[in-house]
Amino acid sequence: MTEIVVAGAGIGGLAAALGLAAAGHRVVVCERNADFTELGAGIQLAPNGLHALAALGLSDEVRRIAVPVGELRFMDGVSGAHVVSMPLDERYRARFGNPYVVVHRGELYRLLLDACRGERRIVLRPASPVHGYAPEGDRVRVRLGTGRELVADALIGADGLHSTVRAQLVGDGEPRTAxxxxxxxxxxxxxxxxxxxxxxxxxxxxxxxxxxHYPIAGGRYLNLAPSAENRPAGTFSGRPVAASEVQEEFAALCPGARRLLRLGTEWRAWVLVDREPVAVWTDGRVALLGDAAHPMLHYAAQGACLALEDAVVLAGLLRCAPERIGARLLRYNAVRRGRTARVHRLARASIGLWHARDEAARARNAALGAMSAGDLHTYVAWLHGERDFDTGGGGEPEPGGAARRAVAAADAE
Ligand SMILES: Cc1cc2nc3c(=O)[nH]c(=O)nc-3n(C[C@H](O)[C@H](O)[C@H](O)COP(=O)(O)OP(=O)(O)OC[C@H]3O[C@@H](n4cnc5c(N)ncnc54)[C@H](O)[C@@H]3O)c2cc1C
Structure with missing residues (x-):
């Protein structure tokens, strides 16, 4: 049986392990931390994320923890005026084949973790940081911080924004602060x-x-997430901050928004970072996945959805003989880079749209306010409607077919 090492037990790594195990591989997931946990509050899952979870066999499970969202509502934060709403109604669900939901991040993580624990082909190794890799014939030798080494048919670097596997494979230094x-x-x-x-x-x-802001955990909590372009010094992640700092930072917003912000307690702060998209994230029997491959600002609310898509595409392509794994990893990279880079650009462009001032803000409101529900659904179709996971965006979803064509193309090479 082929053996694949996955570095990192985040949402992407666990999803990849599930997909690869279903494809018949034995999977060893090496997580640097001593236990398997996921911090953070809410996470939005568009239909494409739910399609990927369904492909991993978790459709029913995720529905149990998901809160369907009624609309995406855009307000002018200074005047308090309602600008536009994208209804996530029956038309939206019919067009994209799934609802748009929010879940508690910890609950989504637990669901993936339990599924991995229930799969006999998956071994979960805590306290096992991956430190590097080296080719070993047509296999790969994986070096762990514990001093142990594993030899496997492939290594999937799903070790997040500060990926060690990426540092060796791409070597693009520290992430870029926004x-x-x-x-x-x-x-x-x-x-x-x-x-x-x-x-x-x-x-x-x-x-x-x-x-x-949006409700999470079956509607039991409201998740608050304000962002400010305040040029933070250094990088920090989950740093506790005083409620007064948040109030001051958002003093320019209208009373309705500030009233909600005053409800927040135990605030934490993160510096937003991403990396420039790269074309190549494969090296022989090694490939990157999720934030390790294409870390982006969270403004498109798609990082986890794309990691789930990556996992499904990768697992589909690795249903192959061991000698084809290298070619299939290249194919995986090729079919994922266009779509993920496009979402990356969208996330960056969102800053200009959401943070606009004066005349630019009025022009934005006028343009958005003129869009009908159908226009808005068409605008997000390439993003939310993806269900074949490898068309590279740019059109309506095309169920079935493209993944198989990609495999056929890889086989023909
Ligand atoms: C504020 C915020 C809001 C977001 N909202 C959304 C949203 O609404 N919808 C959405 O789809 N996405 C959202 N995202 C993005 C999403 O959270 C990420 O894209 C996603 O969690 C990435 O998962 P991952 O598994 O690739 O990486 P990670 O979650 O970073 O997991 C990496 C794992 O690898 C481990 N690790 C690290 N180094 C090593 C090593 N050397 N060896 C072994 N293990 C290692 C880490 O401990 C971790 O467990 C948001 C992100 C942020 C910051």
Missing amino acids: GITVYRSIVPVERVPGELRSRSVTWWAGPGRHFV
Whole structure:
């Protein structure tokens, strides 16, 4: 039986392990941390993320923890005016084949972890940081921080933004800071006044800052995530910050937005970073996946969805004889890079749109406000509607076919 090592037990690594095990491989997941946990609050999953979870056999499980979102609502954060809403209604669900949902990050993680624990082909190794790799004939030798070495048919680097596997494979240094801090807090819904509760994901766009909030954990909590272009010094991740700092940072927003922000307690802050997209993230029997391959700003709310898509595409392509693995990893890289780079650009471009000032903000509001529900659905079709995971975007979903064509092309090479 072929053996594949996955570096990193994040959402991407666990999803890859599940897919690869279903494809018949034995999978060893090496996680640097001593236990398997995922920090953070809410996560939005568009239909493409749910399609990927369904392909991994987790459709029913994710539905149990998911809160369907009623609309994506865009507000002018200064005037408090409603600009536009994208309904995530029956038309949206029919067009894209799944709802748009929010889940608690820890619950999604637990679901993937339990599925891995229930799969006899998967071995989970905590406290096993991957330190490097070297080719070993037509296999790969994986060096762990524990001093152990594993020889496998492939290594999948799913070790996140600061990936050690990427450092060796791409070598592009430290991530690039976006000059933005995102603050996060979750609030029990009982503390949210009735008139401020909704089933929407809501954006309040302001000059150089914006504020997003949505319900999570079956609607029991409200997830608050304001961001500000405040050029933070250094990089930090999950740093506790005083509520007063958040209030001051968003003082320019309208009373409705500020009322919600005042509900937040135990705020934490992250510096936003990403990396320039690269064309090649494969090296012989080694490939990257998820944030290790294409780390992006979270403004498209797609990083985890893309990691799940990566896992499904990779597992589909690695249903092959061991001698074809290298070619299939190249094919995986080729079919994923266009789509992931496009989402990366969208996430970056969102800053200009959401943080616009004065005339630019008025022009944005006018343009968005003129869009119908159908226009908005068409606008996101390439992003939310992907269900074949490898068309590279740029059109309506094309169920079935493309993955098989990619495999055929790889075989023909
Ligand atoms: C504020 C915020 C909000 C977001 N919201 C959304 C959203 O709404 N929807 C969405 O789809 N995405 C969202 N994302 C993006 C999403 O969280 C990430 O893209 C996703 O979690 C990436 O998963 P991953 O498994 O690739 O990486 P990670 O989650 O970073 O996992 C990497 C794992 O590898 C381990 N590791 C690291 N180095 C090593 C090593 N050398 N050896 C072994 N193990 C190692 C780590 O401990 C970790 O367990 C958001 C991100 C942020 C920051």
